Each structure stands twice: as structure tokens, then as C-alpha cells.
Amino acid sequence: MIGVRRLGVRKRSRRALGVAGIAASTVALGLLAAPAAQAALGFQGLSAKPANLAAGANSDVNIHIGFSDPSDQVKDLTVHLPPGLTGNPTATPQCTVAQLNSDACPAKSQVGDVTAKVLVHAAVLPVEQTVDGSLYNLVPQPGEPARFGIVLRPAGGLLPKIIQQSAVHLRRSDFGLDTVINNFPREASGLQTDIESLDITLFGTANGNGFMRNPTSCSPAAVTFDADSYAGNAAHGTAPSFTPTSCATLDFSPTLSATVGRAGATAAGSNTPLRTVIAQDPTEAGLKTAKVLLPNSIGPNTTLFNTPCPRLQFEVKASGCPRKSIVGSAIATSTFLPRALGGAVVLVKPGPTDFLPRLGVSLHGPLSMNLLGSFVIEADGQGNAFMKLPDIPISQFILRFHGGRTGLVSTSVDLCNSPPPRFTTSQTPPPCSTESLASSPLAAGT
Secondary structure, eight states: OOOHHHHHHHHHHHHHHHHHHHHHHHHHHHHHHSSSOOOOOOOOEEEEEESSSSOOOOEEEEEEEESSSSSEEEEEEEEEOTTTTTTTSSOOBBBHHHHHHTTTTOOEEEEEEEEEEEEEEEESSEEEEEEEEEEEEEOTTTTTSOOOEEEEEOOOTSSSEEEEEEEEETTTTTTTEEEEEEOOOEEEETTEEEEEEEEEESSSEETEEEEEEEOOSSSOOEEEEEEEEETSOEEEEEEEOOOOOOOGGGGOEEEEEEEEETTTTTSSTTTTOOEEEEETTSSSOOOSSEEEEEOEEEEEEEGGGSSSSSSHHHOOGGGSSSOOOOEEEEEEEEESSSSSSEEEEEEOOOTTOOOSSSSEEEESSSOOOEEEEEEEEEETTTEEESOOOOOOOEEEEEEEOOOOOOOOEEEOGGGGSSSOEEEEEEEESSOTTTOOOOOOOOOEEE
């Protein structure tokens, strides 16, 4: 009896083990057959704002970028700064690419700090490293307003120095700046590396000069981010917005000067040259709109309205517009630019809601931008208005209009035997939220 009982127990035990084994095998096979969870690049913990929120202030800008799944390694990253949050590439000397690659950039060219948290897949276990580095003002490539150089210096000898470049581009949609880093390294010294987070500080003051400058608009602003991974995934994120303050305390006192006429082009009925200059100090609020009205004795040569340039042609290559549509030239200077911007002033075909052709200004240089103005007719006269101008410090904005056969401006009086004509202008700063506008209507004459 005792042996039978033992035999029975053994049989039941084997049966139970067999069932359990089959169940375990089934689960294991199911796990093997189930698709592995796919890593997906994403952002987390985003933040980006100036340390000092005063409008127009030179303030450090602190940016934090966290990646929610570092194993889906980031390849390309774009940081979209809001309009008006700009850096001054003329504030410091510039580092050359050769100096950057040798980690020999001049100390005076440093414009920021960078810290990266990196997961290094060593032989046994992943090792997290915090890597500090520097951000330098790098010599830009042709057509770029600026370029940054980044040197990350890992401690302990596990990783070599990591050197990157970041291009800066102007967005045509709102004249904000984008900084772009391509091809983040995903291995170093034969070890796989995953970037967990980046912390970037852009200096408000560098080399004793103002570098980063806050918007002069007191409207909410936000830094946004786009990234692509080596696996082909994409992510988009937005940091919590910030709102600059104290716009009403910013100076806003632009001035206008104008000259009209030249020898042989002053008689009534002449198409005469015209030059207007709007000037500002670097510390003033930026121009949002600028409007110049001609005196009643001076008006447009409407025969040129029949040969406007197509909008697409103007935006692609203004110099290729019909000859009669090119009515002048423009120059814009800024303390943020190493040299002036210049280009053609063009009559552009009206849009669906426009009554008259538009006045286009095509500027090229360290920044390239197309500005479209609109002809306006008001009780005080007729002229042109530029709306939504970029929020960057403009020292001078000069428009020159040709005389002669392609002259846009015509005089109905003899300029030499009439009182000097008076031009009227008004400029408006960016929005000041609940604060009062520091608007300053002006008049000038020659």
C-alpha cells in the first residue's frame, strides 16, 4: 500500500509537471512570436526661457531637452526660437572650423555652455555619464546669419571629445531663428551611446557685449523642437511659453529723413528719384510696422503698375523680374550683422485681396529675407506700409527709388520753385500686451 501510494503520487507529480511544462513552453513561444515593443523617439521635460524676462534685455537663455526613449537615438535636432529671441554674432570673435576641431577656439568666442547626459553601453552594464562642454561663435557658412560650434569633453577617458556644428537659419514665415544639429554620434570608441538629455545655456553677455537679446514684444512666446531618430521616427515638442515684461519702458523713437529730386528731374511731371531713411538706436524696441506717406505733390507713376513681377519670381530671384518692375534698391544695416543687407525694390503682382501692386524688398547678405509692403491711400496722403517686420535691431532701413523712365515717383510741381515737400511717417513697435504702446509718429521734410 505504501508503494502504491508512492507510485500514485509520482504519477500525479509527473502529470502536473507535464502540464506546467507545456503551459510554460506555450507562453515562451508566445513571447518569442509576439513583436518586440518598438522604441519611439519623443521629448520630455522641455523648458526654454530667458532668465530675465524684461523685453529687449540681454539675458541668459536656459534650454532643457529630455528624450523619453533614448534607445531610439536622436539623429537630427532643430530648436525653433520665437521671433525676437536673437543672438548677436558680432558680439564676440569667431572660431574657425579648424580651431573647433582641435578644441582650440578662443575663450572670447564662447557664447554658451552645454551639458549632455549620455548612456554608454559598456561591456558589462550601461554607464550614465554627464558630459560638460562649451558653445562657440563659429564662422558661418555663406548665406548663414550665424553658426555654433559645440565641444563636449567627457571625463574619465571612457569617451573621446565630441565635436558638433550647429547651423542657424532664418524662418521666412515669421523671421524667427532655427538652430540645427545634424548627425548626433551614436557611438564613440566603438561603444554605443544614447543621449538622454541636453541642457544648453546661451549667454546674455559674451566677451563683455550683449549676445542673446529678448523679444521687444510682450506677447507670449515659446521655443519649439523637432527631432528625427536613426530609426526614422520623428518627434515634435513645445516648451512652456514665457511672456516678456516691461515693454513700455523700452525707448521707441525712430527718425525719418527723405530727399527727393536731382538735377534734370525736378520739373513738374518728372519721374524723380526719392530716398527715405528710417533710423533707430540699437537699444530701441523693434519696428513692427513702418509707413511713409508722400506729400500731395508727389505720387506714383501708375504706368509701371502694368508690369508687376509675379510673386513667385520675386521670392525666388527678384533680379529676374521684368526690368520695369524693378523700381529701386534697399539697404538695411544692423548691429547684429557684420555687413549690410542689400537688394532690389520691386513692384509685385497684387494678391487676391489687393487693389494695387505690392512693393517688395528683396534683401540678401548674412540674412536673406523678402519684405512685402502695401500701397496705402489715406487722408494725409498716399504711400507704402510694411507690416510684420522682423524683431531685430535695425540701425537704418534705406529705400532708393529710381528716376527717369522706370521711376516710380512723379512730381506734380517744380521742386526747385516750391516749398520743400513734407513726408509723414508712423512706426509702431511690437505688441506690449496690457502695457501702452510707445508709438512715435514723426514728420520730416527736405
